[in-house]
Amino acid sequence: MTTLVTGAGLLGRLIARQLVEQGERVLLADVRRPPPRELDGLPLELCDVTDWEGLCGLIKRNGVRSIAHTAAMLTPAIHRDPLAGVRVNVMGTAHVLEAARRFELGRVVIASSTTVMYSAFSSLPFEPIGEDFTYRIVSERPGSIYAVTKVAGEHLALAYAQLHGVDAVVLRIGAVLGVGAEAASSVPGQMIECLLQAGRAGKPARFENPNLLWGGQEEFVDARDCAAAHVAALHAKAPMQRIYNIGTGRAHTFEELLEMVRRHYPKLGVVDLQLPAGGFSGFPHQRPAASDVSAARRELQFRAAYSLQDTIEHLAAIQGHRDQEGEPGA
Ligand SMILES: NC(=O)c1ccc[n+]([C@@H]2O[C@H](COP(=O)([O-])OP(=O)(O)OC[C@H]3O[C@@H](n4cnc5c(N)ncnc54)[C@H](O)[C@@H]3O)[C@@H](O)[C@H]2O)c1
Structure with missing residues (x-):
């Protein structure tokens, strides 16, 4: 079967x-x-x-x-x-x-x-x-x-x-x-990729697409x-x-998620951070719960x-391994 x-x-x-x-x-x-x-x-x-x-x-x-x-x-x-x-x-x-x-x-x-x-x-x-x-x-x-x-x-x-x-x-x-070749096919995948890549590169994150950010809280x-x-x-x-x-x-604000990523990349900043008045992925209203x-x-x-902190630790660790192995596009 x-x-x-x-x-x-x-x-x-x-x-x-x-x-x-x-x-x-x-x-x-x-x-x-x-x-x-x-x-x-x-x-x-x-x-x-x-x-x-x-x-x-x-x-x-x-x-x-x-x-x-x-x-x-x-x-x-x-x-x-x-x-x-x-x-x-x-x-x-x-x-x-x-x-x-x-x-x-x-x-x-x-x-x-x-x-x-x-x-x-x-x-x-x-x-x-x-x-x-x-x-x-x-x-x-x-x-x-x-x-x-x-x-x-x-x-x-x-x-x-x-x-x-x-x-x-x-x-x-x-x-x-x-993580994976397709993680960035999704809005949350693109959001976390933007933060982790910037952290690894030692550069501030820049969100070209405001739909990757959210006002209020979101559930991951x-x-x-x-x-x-x-x-x-x-x-x-x-x-x-x-x-x-x-x-x-459980739902989290962008600032809470950023703090969790900063446990790995303490100097990580975000360029011109402006959180939208609405919710995630360009939706007009914030998530109430x-x-x-x-x-x-x-x-x-x-x-x-897995909690959000567990997930971020896992993703950062995997990206670290891929860097060490010199994987292209990691
Ligand atoms: N990733 C998220 O944030 C998220 C959130 C909520 C729901 N979902 C849902 O979960 C499911 C899986 O998402 P994912 O994150 O693995 O996405 P993904 O993009 O990684 O995987 C989707 C796969 O579907 C394949 N596909 C596309 N068109 C196809 C077709 N015509 N025939 C056969 N295969 C086709 C793609 O090649 C891709 O490998 C989807 O239904 C998605 O809507 C995802």
Whole structure:
């Protein structure tokens, strides 16, 4: 029985690695092949999730019985090519769910994002934000094309579960921090890269893109925890709620994060630092609170293992190793 992990990016590879370590058979599928060092021996087939026939062929050939669907275009890539983003994120997710229906697969875990809730930040109370928060469907509609595609993916998953019995579970993931060739495909990845690179170079950080900063607080989550959450969701016995916040349940200001990076690079400064009045990733409102992560604890037995400080220490250490090895682009 093989678990297909779509997307061999930051999260996909970590999920596949954790599954292999638990003795499971996995197959990664991506439109492009990551560098061999990043793939580290994990099996991968080239496959575009927008190619329905190709996806079905891959599932049949490999005896796939469950799927962790992480393949997607993230905010910076969608900004450059919105239509491709809609095609990959919406049709790709629909293909995965439809394949699960046709081939009567087991669990399908869909990676969503806490950005689906960002538009409601102006009206949510200052208390942990549950998955079933209230949304004004016009004035608080999803605030980016990325968030639109993620809302669509969530609704498709719930509809396939309700109408067609597909065993879909959605993980609504906070801002992910990790390392790898693709870490900078995401807004949080670009933000932490900017700080750590400047720290290593002994130069002040310069944020050309103001959307990488945030006013108020934001919730970050370690990529290793996100992978563990996918594994927990693949194995969970009775995930009744079907949609789960994946985070630490703690939010941090930019200054707090900067202080944590300064424990490694004490002289690190930021050029012309101006924090926006709004929230992360260019969203207009500041986050009122972190996510309520109790449903994931209760139904998935998942609890984040790493604090933001742990994550920053891990990332700084990895970058240090890469520097020592003289890895290009490290
Ligand atoms: N990184 C974050 O901050 C973050 C936050 C919340 C949610 N998520 C979600 O988690 C999932 C994984 O994110 P990630 O950080 O690993 O991103 P990533 O960019 O590292 O990986 C995504 C992978 O999908 C692949 N891909 C793109 N189009 C494809 C297609 N048509 N067919 C097959 N593969 C395709 C890319 O080549 C890439 O390897 C995504 O669904 C993302 O929306 C990420």
